[in-house]
Amino acid sequence: MLNQLAFLTVCTAALLLAGCTEPHRQVEAGADQSVLIGRLGPPKETYDLPNGGKRLMWPxxxxxxxxxAADIDASGKVLVVRQVLQDNEFHRAEIGKWTRNDVLVNFGRPFETAYFKRTNREVWSYRYLENNIEHLLYHFYFDDQGILRQTQRQPDPRFDPSMRNRF
Structure with missing residues (x-):
């Protein structure tokens, strides 16, 4: 009896934690945006979409x-809610077509920006987890006209044991 109770407690805790770690799964398409905001709080970033809707973001x-990120139609209904800092989303970026604004609207503000004078490239960097296991950085490189010219991913040095005392 005690083992069953312990097992049920562990399973319940795991389910509760899973729900907390994936807020994008808590609101169904078609719900009013007020339900979404009620669950996630006010968005930290909001962007206009071409169809008259909005993209709300909680970074x-x-x-x-x-x-x-939640796409809301012009009438205030939720179209889709998803976690955008992941490989399948990053790979949608089109080299030579996307601009800084496209990256901003699709992924939100980067955690860090830098400019490489020698190559005339601005880089925007995002932290993410690959398959919820490996901590990585994803970089978008823009030319001086703001056109995406290159992307790159690399291990996040914060989680490299040899770099541990540097952060």
């Missing part, structure tokens, strides 16, 4: 690895 950057 955890600079130290976190997720950004929940």
């Amino acid at each position: 955890t950057q600079p130290m976190g690895t997720t950004t929940t």
Whole structure:
């Protein structure tokens, strides 16, 4: 009896934690945006979409690895809610076509920006988890006209044991 109770307690805790770690799964498409905001709080970033709707974002950057994004139609209904800092979302970026604004609207504000004078490239960096296991950085490189010219991913040095005392 005690083992069953312990097992049920562990399973319940795991389910509760899973629900807390994936807020993008808490609101169904078609719900009013007020339900979404009631669950996630006011968005930290809001962007206009071409169809008259809005993209609402709840980032955890600079130290976190997720950004929940919700597309809302012009009437205020939720179209889709998803976690956008992940490989399948990053790979949608089109080299030579996307601009800084496209990256901003799709992924939110980066946790860090830099400019490489020698190559005339501005880089925006995002922290994320690959398959919820490996801590990585994803970089978007823009030319002086703001056109995306390159992307790159690398291990996050904060989680490299040889770099541990530097952060």
